[in-house]
């Protein structure tokens with residue numbers, strides 16, 4: 566018998582979220598599968614989306630090659646582009662699209678060996694994030710250089726938003742305006758929006774969107790009553806019950822001391838699985854049909870919940886750490902981070918796909 570902890574992946578929800586993004590955006594959408602599909606399993610997610618998706622995007626070439634080795638055809642954009650000239654040869658061999666965001670990458674294309682042909686290059690501009698990307702002041706000259714490359718057969722212009730998840734901020738409007746005015750007249754397709762851009766900024770909708778987090782059903786906008794469906798349910802079971810007497814201290818560091826008699830459920834999941842150790846006491850979990858709370862410290866392989874008020878729950882009760890009932894964003898905000906990070910950190914537990922044969 567294996568331990569009862571797993572990440573259930575709702576493949577239909579993933580497909581629904583993708584369709585929703587695509588309908589909302591209007592243009593084509595690259596499903597972003599970097600970081601092992603934000604912890605959901607990149608190969609299985611790619612298979613689940615393959616017939617619907619216009620293409621995929623990953624951060625690094627390794628991630629693209631992993632998908633190719635698993636038999637995924639169709640476009641894959643490498644968002645950080647190639648780090649070396651050898652990688653460009655590899656990217657070409659695996660039919661990947663590549664981002665070009667700095668001089669070394671552009672020179673590598675200009676000086677590429679003649680067998681490298683037909684590259685679809687995504688020229689990335691910094692429109693205000695001050696991270697990766699060429700300055701917009703050089704947009705026309707750079708576009709011309711890229712289009713003159715023998716190796717390049719197609720060019721798309723892209724930029725990335727710093728604050729699209731802040732609907733009140735004017736930063737995104739400024740980024741869009743800066744991008745539009747600097748690239749006006751360049752004949753190429755365009756791609757601006759990540760998930761938050763797609764959801765909150767209709768002005769950012771162009772030929773291609775690049776949704777990531779929204780595919781997995783975690784809305785990046787604060788307090789958004791979202792139509793997205795959560796894809797991952799991280800769950801385990803109560804495997805033992807402890808009665809604590811008044812004054813008993815529970816677990817490492819005697820972090821929790823029972824003020825009255827308590828009935829405590831031990832749950833077979835811990836920080837080694839990606840559940841954050843730093844959750845405050847009182848963080849909600851779903852125990853069977855009841856909303857219960859974490860007490861004491863999260864350990865490497867188990868955590869403890871208070872079942873005093875729920876006598877019907879006990880050994881064998883299912884416990885949802887996040888998913889349909891407990892939004893991952895709620896757990897994330899309790900520990901001062903974002904849903905993205907918690908999802909990416911899920912490990913050790915098997916991923917179970919509801920209607921796909923593929924596993925991790």
Ligand SMILES: *Cc1c(COP(=O)(O)O)cnc(C)c1O
Pocket residue numbers: 597599644725758759760761775776777778779785
């Ligand atoms: C990660 C990434 C995305 C997806 O972002 P989400 O916020 O998850 O939608 C889109 N574009 C680029 C360039 C990225 O690095």
